[in-house]
Amino acid sequence: MRRPGCVSVAAVASAAIVLLSASGLAQQFRAGTDGVFVDVLVTKGGRPQSGLKADAFTLLDSGVRQVVSLSMQESVPVRLQLVLDSSASVEGAPLDRLKAAARAAIDSLRPTDQASLVTFSHNITRGTPWTSDRAALGKALDDVKAHGTTSLVDAAFAALAQRRDPSVRTLVLLFTDGEDTASWLSPSDVVDMALRTDAVIYSVNLPTIRTGKVPVESLTNWMAEQPQLYRAGLLEVLSHETGGEAFRASSTTDLREIFVNVVSRFNARYVLSYTPSGVAATGWHPITVTVKDKGLTVTARRGYAR
Numbered sequence: 441m442r443r444p445g446c447v448s449v450a451a452v453a454s455a456a457i458v459l460l461s462a463s464g465l466a467q468q469f470r471a472g473t474d475g476v477f478v479d480v481l482v483t484k485g486g487r488p489q490s491g492l493k494a495d496a497f498t499l500l501d502s503g504v505r506q507v508v509s510l511s512m513q514e515s516v517p518v519r520l521q522l523v524l525d526s527s528a529s530v531e532g533a534p535l536d537r538l539k540a541a542a543r544a545a546i547d548s549l550r551p552t553d554q555a556s557l558v559t560f561s562h563n564i565t566r567g568t569p570w571t572s573d574r575a576a577l578g579k580a581l582d583d584v585k586a587h588g589t590t591s592l593v594d595a596a597f598a599a600l601a602q603r604r605d606p607s608v609r610t611l612v613l614l615f616t617d618g619e620d621t622a623s624w625l626s627p628s629d630v631v632d633m634a635l636r637t638d639a640v641i642y643s644v645n646l647p648t649i650r651t652g653k654v655p656v657e658s659l660t661n662w663m664a665e666q667p668q669l670y671r672a673g674l675l676e677v678l679s680h681e682t683g684g685e686a687f688r689a690s691s692t693t694d695l696r697e698i699f700v701n702v703v704s705r706f707n708a709r710y711v712l713s714y715t716p717s718g719v720a721a722t723g724w725h726p727i728t729v730t731v732k733d734k735g736l737t738v739t740a741r742r743g744y745a746r
Contacts, residue, residue, distance in 0.1 A: 475715040476501070477511070479609060479640050479683055480729055481705065481739040488708035489736060497712060500728040502719040511711040517608040518553040519570060520545065520703065521639070523599045524584070525616040526559040531586035534692040538615065539581045541695035545613060546577050548703045556602065557581065560595035561588030562622040566602075592616050593623035593630055593674060600633045610639040611706045612684075613699065614675065617646045617692070627674045634682050635724075636745045640709075641684040642702045643675035644695065683741035722746050 478499070482489045494510040522542050530538055546555050557567035557580045567580035599612055634641060679686040685705065687698050712729070719725060726743040 475713050476744065477609075477638060478712045478727060478729065478740055479638075479706075480710045480712055481683070481685070481708070482710065482731060483737045483739070484735060488705055490708065492710065492731065494712075496731050496733070497710075498730045498732075499712060499714065501714070501716055502725050504718040506714040506717060508712045508714045511713055516711055518549065518706070519608050519610045520549060520553065520555040521558065521599050521602065521610060521612045522546075522555060523558045523560070523595055523612060523614040525561075525590060525592070525618070526565075526584050526586050527561040527590045527618065528587055529590075529618055530692070534617065535584070535586045537692040537695055539584065541699040542581055543578060544696050545699040545703050546574060548700050554608075557584075558595060558599050558602075559584050560591050561586075562591055563588065564591065564595050564598050589622040590616065590618055590620055591622040591624075592620040593625050593627050595623075596630045596674070596678065597625050597633055600630070600637055600639060609706075609711065610637075611703070612639050612641045613644070613702055614641060614678070615644045615695070616675070620674070627677075630674065631677055631681060634678050635743065638741070638744065639682060640706065640741070641678045641682045642706065643679045643684070643686045644689060644698055644702070645675055645686075646689055646691070681742055683739055685739065 480497070482492060492510075494508055497508055497510075499506050499508050522545065524538060524542060526535070542557070549555060552572060554570045554572045555568075555577055556570045557577060559565045559567060565584075567584065568576055571577065596614060599614070676686045678684070685702075687702070689695055689698055716725070724743060724745050727741060729738050729740040731738055
């Protein structure tokens with residue numbers, strides 16, 4: 441028997457695939473007549489840097505330089521998609537700390553921003569739809585119980601399938617304390633989905649997931665070739681491909697600080713927009729974003745599909 445509001449990962453995955461195929465959501469990157477929007481993080485020594493103007497950026501789409509505009513972050517609504525591991529391994533104090541971290545992240549949003557909660561074990565539960573109602577979000581967190589195994593891959597896919605509104609910026613904060621043990625889908629399915637939306641994924645995990653010092657580019661290639669073998673690298677790959685960041689917590693006591701920091705860093709990002717010129721209308725579009733100051737580090741998604 442499953443708790444109300446829970447469905448099997450197989451059902452969620454199947455429903456998501458049908459929904460995407462039927463509605464064309466798999467192609468819903470913020471691109472078209474309204475142009476392309478790209479979230480960009482600029483740091484120096486790991487600290488976000490503010491004050492840059494549009495002419496400080498150079499953006500290449502498929503190798504062709506584009507004319508970019510800079511949108512004010514404050515003018516674009518934010519949606520925080522919390523995707524939290526609720527498997528049996530977080531039972532007790534770790535779950536309490538995880539809930540406190542999620543509440544702190546929600547509290548750090550602007551009043552008009554929205555959030556949604558997805559939790560996963562071997563089942564996936566959507567705790568709330570998109571809402572700015574802090575009380576509803578808090579109640580959904582209160583109701584989370586730890587049980588079962590871990591379907592990280594399927595949960596990530598289901599969360600990205602909810603990304604439908606191209607007029608907002610979507611931050612996916614994805615947490616797990618262990619490796620996937622119950623998913624039906626392949627990690628490469630999730631990576632492909634991430635490339636077809638403009639959600640920015642920030643991942644947080646504990647040291648139980650180990651990929652060593654393998655370059656993330658290598659993980660991306662290996663995952664495409666042998667997705668089941670290299671599924672442990674999914675979080676790093678998703679963060680890298682979407683222009684987000686991957687964090688590791690030494691323990692669940694670190695989660696509150698990390699979650700709040702994730703929202704803060706997301707709000708410090710620049711939003712570049714442009715109307716593609718001189719490039720193909722369809723297919724994969726690699727993106728390269730640089731700044732004039734060579735002492736700054738730029739983090740942005742690697743491309744998009746149209």
